[in-house]
Amino acid sequence: MATTEREIMAVTGNEAVAEAMGQIDPDVVCAYPITPQTEVVQLYAQMVADGKVTSEFVTVESEHSAMSAVIGSAAGGARTMTATSSQGFALMWEVLFIAASYRLPIVMTTVNRALSGPINIHCDHSDTMGGRDTGWIQLYGENHQEAYDNCIMSVRIAESMDIRTPTMHMYDGYVISGAIGPLQMLTKEQVQTFIGPYHATNPMLDTKNPVTVGPFDGLHGWYFEHKVSQNRAMDRALTVIRDVADEYAELSGRHYGLLDEYRLEDAEVAIVVVGSTAGTTRMTVDKLRSRGVKAGMVRVRAFRPFPHAAYAKALEHVKVVGVMDRADSFGAQGGPVFLEVRAALYDSDPRPQVLPFIYGLGGRDIFPDNIEQAFAVLQKAAQSKKPTSTERRYLNLRED
């Protein structure tokens, strides 16, 4: 299908995702509004009220209830979606683990926003980075188009019988969620054909075959075995995410990898970055390349599962890698992405240096100049004979 002939629309990131949800038309959506995700839920509720979709829309009194309701719905046997941000994501915390351990194929849109305090509604990744060990698959999108595409692909990934694991996809609050950008949509028929009909496993509403979901594991039970089973599914998810992306590329002409490499072939210095800042970084890489600097970039797409072997392969020839985290892990050696990338490169020989950068917390602007500063640190480290300090470097921080 020549989707390139389809018109390009100008939409906000939230509108793009609400449109994707409308085309997916899940059986049930349970959600609570929170800035900057509100528009998704609001637009979807409007579609339900207008009869444009057939979903049951459940309004709830909190995100803890939203996640609990989607678990009930998915366990009942329905294709179920929800959306959240920041504090809402944090309020779902304990129930996120339950959704994942019950292996319910829920799809959740999470619009990245800082966690309080001080109270802050702007973009950073501390909400979902904090949820990286909940057992959910995590896909970070870069722009409006990818937010739409990831939403549709997440359905296929979560529902894959090889893994059956809930999937959350993210995009940056305000930068993507509220700003207007280009979007090329598929038709509803294309989306419906791509996702296919929903097949429930052991649904509770199959009254002829009653099941118990979420039982006590016993006094000397099988909790440990179930956790290993979850992790094995996470390993298999790498293949599933790749296969779904390949199939989606045939349909849409847009291909997404586990990670997104840019001008890495002969790069000596490279930056690893998540989300919308990748656009600014790409531009900076081009600028440095025009000056003869061998710069490159990796954008993180799949963060859980983390494709460590793919990172090692992509970055093993790079001399110095800078990892830009839009979330911090207080007291750790660096931000969450830094820790992953550094671990992924540990077995490389020669081993690239990996340096941590923190940027954009609470929506602090990140300018091309800031990324150039980061590249300058990497270049200096690449030329230096002495090892470079791996202390965090903060981009665009107000210094004393």
Place this chain on the structure above:
Amino acid sequence: MTVEKKAGAKRPAPLKKPRAAKVAAKKQPTWDVSDIDAWGPDRHELGATIIEAGNSVFNETGGWRSEVPKIDSEKCDGCMLCYFYCPDASIIIENNRAVGIDLEHCKGCGICAKECPTDAIIMMVDEKE
């Protein structure tokens, strides 16, 4: 619920077989978990789901008990509160009266005694042989 009391209603004879044995005789589990202690991560049902209903009848929890309910059926007015509150479905009802306890599953929690409005159920120390 209201229970019509019939004068001179015949007291039921005590059950000869415990309930679990009756159920087990009627229906053997089709989901074979006999060697579940040896199951590795890939053999379990997705999400720890129990795919066969009613198999808790085979999981005897009576051994956890330190106190045991005693029912005085003469005092029972058939209100059924004990039956509905019992977390282990261990109250044996016949002709709308509590007549006994399924001791293979009763954990001795005492909820039945707490809820009984006519004090027909009291908790006693469970003296095991």
